[in-house]
Amino acid sequence: xxxxxxxxxxxxxxxxxxxxxxxxxxxxxxxxxxxxxxxxxxxxxxxxxxxxxxxxxxxxxxxxxxxxxxxxxxxxxxxxxxxxxxxxxxxxxxxxxxxxxxxxxxxxxxxxxxxxxxxxxxxxxxxxxxxxxxxxxxxxxxxxxxxxxxxxxxxxxxxxxxxxxxxxxxxxxxxxxxxxxxxxxxxxxxxxxxxxxxxxxxxxxxxxxxxxxxxxxxxxxxxxxxxxxxxxxxxxxxxxxxxxxxxxxxxxxxxxxxxxxxxxxxxxxxxxxxxxxxxxxxxxxxxxxxxxxxxxxxxxxxxxxxx
Amino acid sequence: xxxxxxxxxxxxxxxxxxxxxxxxxxxxxxxxxxxxxxxxxxxxxxxxxxxxxxxxxxxxxxxxxxxxxxxxxxxxxxxxxxxxxxxxxxxxxxxxxxxxxxxxxxxxxxxxxxxxxxxxxxxxxxxxxxxxxxxxxxxxxxxxxxxxxxxxxxxxxxxxxxxxxxxxxxxxxxxxxxxxxxxxxxxxxxxxxxxxxxxxxxxxxxxxxxxxxxxxxxxxxxxxxxxxxxxxxxxxxxxxxxxxxxxxxxxxxxxxxxxxxxxxxxxxxxxxxxxxxxxxxxxxxxxxxxxxxxxxxxxxxxxxxxxxxxxxxxxxxxxxxxxxxxxxxxxxxxxxxxxxxxxxxxxxxxxxxxxxxxxxxxxxxxxxxxxxxxxxxxxxxxxxxxxxxxxxxxxxxxxxxxxxxxxxxxxxxxxxxxxxxxxxxxxxxxxxxxxxxxxxxxxxxxxxxxxxxxxxxxxxxxxxxxxxxxxxxxxxxxxxxxxxxxxxxxxxxxxxxxxxxxxxxxxxxxxxxxxxxxxxxxxxxxxxxxxxxxxxxxxxx
Numbered sequence: 110x111x112x113x114x115x116x117x118x119x120x121x122x123x124x125x126x127x128x129x130x131x132x133x134x135x136x137x138x139x140x141x142x143x144x145x146x147x148x149x150x151x152x153x154x155x156x157x158x159x160x161x162x163x164x165x166x167x168x169x170x171x172x173x174x175x176x177x178x179x180x181x182x183x184x185x186x187x188x189x190x191x192x193x194x195x196x197x198x199x200x201x202x203x204x205x206x207x208x209x210x211x212x213x214x215x216x217x218x219x220x221x222x223x224x225x226x227x228x229x230x231x232x233x234x235x236x237x238x239x240x241x242x243x244x245x246x247x248x249x250x251x252x253x254x255x256x257x258x259x260x261x262x263x264x265x266x267x268x269x270x271x272x273x274x275x276x277x278x279x280x281x282x283x284x285x286x287x288x289x290x291x292x293x294x295x296x297x298x299x300x301x302x303x304x305x306x307x308x309x310x311x312x313x314x315x316x317x318x319x320x321x322x323x324x325x326x327x328x329x330x331x332x333x334x335x336x337x338x339x340x341x342x343x344x345x346x347x348x349x350x351x352x353x354x355x356x357x358x359x360x361x362x363x364x365x366x367x368x369x370x371x372x373x374x375x376x377x378x379x380x381x382x383x384x385x386x387x388x389x390x391x392x393x394x395x396x397x398x399x400x401x402x403x404x405x406x407x408x409x410x411x412x413x414x415x416x
Numbered sequence: 417x418x419x420x421x422x423x424x425x426x427x428x429x430x431x432x433x434x435x436x437x438x439x440x441x442x443x444x445x446x447x448x449x450x451x452x453x454x455x456x457x458x459x460x461x462x463x464x465x466x467x468x469x470x471x472x473x474x475x476x477x478x479x480x481x482x483x484x485x486x487x488x489x490x491x492x493x494x495x496x497x498x499x500x501x502x503x504x505x506x507x508x509x510x511x512x513x514x515x516x517x518x519x520x521x522x523x524x525x526x527x528x529x530x531x532x533x534x535x536x537x538x539x540x541x542x543x544x545x546x547x548x549x550x551x552x553x554x555x556x557x558x559x560x561x562x563x564x565x566x567x568x569x570x571x572x573x574x575x576x577x578x579x580x581x582x583x584x585x586x587x588x589x590x591x592x593x594x595x596x597x598x599x600x601x602x603x604x605x606x607x608x609x610x611x612x613x614x615x616x617x618x619x620x621x622x623x624x625x626x627x628x629x630x631x632x633x634x635x636x637x638x639x640x641x642x643x644x645x646x647x648x649x650x651x652x653x654x655x656x657x658x659x660x661x662x663x664x665x666x667x668x669x670x671x672x673x674x675x676x677x678x679x680x681x682x683x684x685x686x687x688x689x690x691x692x693x694x695x696x697x698x699x700x701x702x703x704x705x706x707x708x709x710x711x712x713x714x715x716x717x718x719x720x721x722x723x724x725x726x727x728x729x730x731x732x733x734x735x736x737x738x739x740x741x742x743x744x745x746x747x748x749x750x751x752x753x754x755x756x757x758x759x760x761x762x763x764x765x766x767x768x769x770x771x772x773x774x775x776x777x778x779x780x781x782x783x784x785x786x787x788x789x790x791x792x793x794x795x796x797x798x799x800x801x802x803x804x805x806x807x808x809x810x811x812x813x814x815x816x817x818x819x820x821x822x823x824x825x826x827x828x829x830x831x832x833x834x835x836x837x838x839x840x841x842x843x844x845x846x847x848x849x850x851x852x853x854x855x856x857x858x859x860x861x862x863x864x865x866x867x868x869x870x871x872x873x874x875x876x877x878x879x880x881x882x883x884x885x886x887x888x889x890x891x892x893x894x895x896x897x898x899x900x901x902x903x904x905x906x907x908x909x910x911x912x913x914x915x916x917x918x919x920x921x922x923x924x925x926x927x928x929x930x931x932x933x934x935x936x937x938x939x940x941x942x943x944x945x946x947x948x949x950x951x952x953x954x955x956x957x
Contacts, residue, residue: 202639370639377802
């Protein structure tokens with residue numbers, strides 16, 4: 110098992126190098142002059158433009174820029190953004206915010222999604238099953254910003270149960286945004302589990318288990334559910350990466366200073382160092398959580414063994 | 417029936433979130449309006465993006481950073497908030513000149529920086545030399561282009577035109593007469609810098625040591641903001657009423673508005689988006705405030721394109737645009753129609769300076785027919801993407817189509833990174849959107865950078881590549897005029913030529929709108945767009 114994990118982590122290295130170059134190249138390939146975007150409607154002295162281009166290596170070919178970037182990286186320097194701030198500082202400041210948001214969302218998604226999925230899967234065709242079906246369709250189809258602003262207005266402004274925005278109230282600040290971020294995924298989790306559970310309940314081993322007189326709770330809890338969870342665990346593992354990088358809208362609505370916003374701004378202003386720094390970190394998180402999901406398989410299904 | 421089920425599930429979700437909340441625990445800290453010094457109190461204020469650059473006055477020319485910089489720094493002169501005239505409320509006791517070329521600046525006694533170090537002539541001269549030196553890549557470098565010895569191309573540590581006479585006196589020599597120079601010195605890049613800045617510019621940019629009515633208590637935290645408190649030893653007359661400011665970054669304007677309504681944000685400053693503009697005045701009542709502002713939006717004509725070289729074509733286009741319809745229907749009154757190139761906040765503005773900006777479809781058709789403009793070819797309308805210009809440019813297009821029978825296509829696919837270089841390379845194929853904001857309250861700030869050869873890109877924003885010797889002459893004459901009245905009259909004459917030849921068609925000026933909580937009073941905008949006069953704000957006990 111530990112050899113398997115070590116091998117998977119080693120494999121992550123070429124992936125990270127390849128991905129960082131690919132992203133670097135994509136940012137570089139964006140048309141236009143980032144220095145001009147920086148100034149907007151305001152003019153800049155020609156000498157200032159030249160100085161900024163030199164400072165951020167914008168006049169070098171992309172390979173040279175990348176090598177300079179990697180050269181710095183090897184010395185532990187992630188580069189600086191256009192306002193002169195080290196990218197490492199940006200990451201250190203913003204990752205915890207996004208990680209808290211993503212974890213909150215993950216917990217909400219798992220708890221609500223699993224309960225709804227189990228209820229719907231066991232009692233297929235019942236009132237509760239239909240309720241889950243309709244409500245998940247509804248949740249998936251509301252755009253995140255609509256849900257975000259609606260909940261913010263009713264539960265933040267009208268009935269002040271939650272902070273309207275910001276991170277001033279610690280973990281409590283993350284509940285409403287976490288719920289908003291989790292809605293779509295929670296619907297998928299519920300549906301995935303429902304289908305998987307319904308399918309497994311028709312299997313021979315379930316019939317055998319029932320035939321030998323196991324109580325229904327054991328049949329479902331110990332045998333069927335465990336089997337059905339594999340698909341859900343895969344989804345949740347992969348989803349954490351998505352939640353980390355894809356929270357731009359939620360972070361905007363609830364004014365959370367996370368990475369989503371930072372990457373969005375950096376792409377718009379073509380700050381290659383910021384985009385590469387943060388996304389490479391996110392890719393690592395993604396790889397790591399997929400690995401965790403893979404390891405969990407073995408725990409769920411005794412037939413799976415990693416050598 | 418179905419709806420109630422859905423509601424129950426949503427409620428279930430919320431309920432479970434609440435349960436989690438209870439488990440998580442979390443303090444219910446209150447914010448805004450904490451108790452400060454007597455007659456003080458703290459209020460919160462929003463900015464809607466991180467300052468683009470470190471908080472150094474010479475490198476801060478955009479609105480959000482400026483709001484913070486203006487709290488932390490006081491330059492040589494200030495402006496009267498009503499008349500927008502120059503006032504010696506800053507560090508300068510006087511700025512005197514005989515010939516509009518050499519200016520002698522005398523500083524007031526007793527001014528210090530927040531770290532206690534005294535403000536001397538060198539605080540200004542060293543700061544200005546640093547900002548003007550292109551090697552330091554300061555955004556405000558070009559504001560020193562009129563000083564003798566300025567080099568916009570190559571590194572140059574000191575300009576010959578700045579000379580320290582003694583601790584409280586220095587002279588500025590300009591390369592050409594410029595009567596508006598004292599007016600300029602109220603702008604950020606003309607602020608003084610303490611010695612601490614030169615020792616460590618990076619640290620300074622995070623937590624500036626200024627000389628303004630407020631000082632920085634914390635570093636600026638990107639994504640969050642900065643906390644300021646009143647500078648008790650402030651030597652200026654405009655001492656802060658409030659004890660401190662909590663500057664909070666709220667990037668989404670709707671979120672910021674919700675925070676205001678929810679009572680967590682004391683001062684909400686923004687150019688209120690049209691969808692809020694219809695609600696805010698009613699909802700806020702007397703806590704709503706607004707002011708005509710100086711941001712000027714217009715469409716430039718590519719004068720290098722033969723199609724747009726006949727002034728009658730440009731006049732026809734301009735007269736076919738119903739400006740009030742645009743500002744009302746699309747902006748709900750958060751913009752005001754522009755009939756001048758000098759904005760309403762500035763001395764010299766005339767509400768009807770532009771006769772060819774009056775909506776007159778019949779006259780427009782006549783002018784276009786006389787010019788022999790080929791209406792069979794579509795006209796491309798350009799604007800930079802992602803900045804909310806789509807709707808109004810399309811409205812301009814529809815009006816051109818309706819009133820002149822011209823088909824149009826929208827070219828709103830480029831962002832600034834591509835848009836400006838294209839304009840600079842003379843690549844625009846039709847009218848293109850441009851904007852300009854006031855740096856200092858002089859008509860010259862609009863005429864010079866937009867309509868003279870000194871303003872050709874990238875040094876200025878004369879993207880239509882307009883040049884008229886008569887305009888240049890009048891602007892130069894105005895710059896050298898002995899009194900401000902004469903200068904303004906000459907600027908207006910230059911403006912008249914521009915408004916007849918119409919290298920650009922003025923469309924609208926901005927209106928700044930905002931709101932404040934019950935917690936504060938005396939909140940108003942300064943002449944600078946969305947800038948709040950922070951020293952006036954009082955916190956209710």
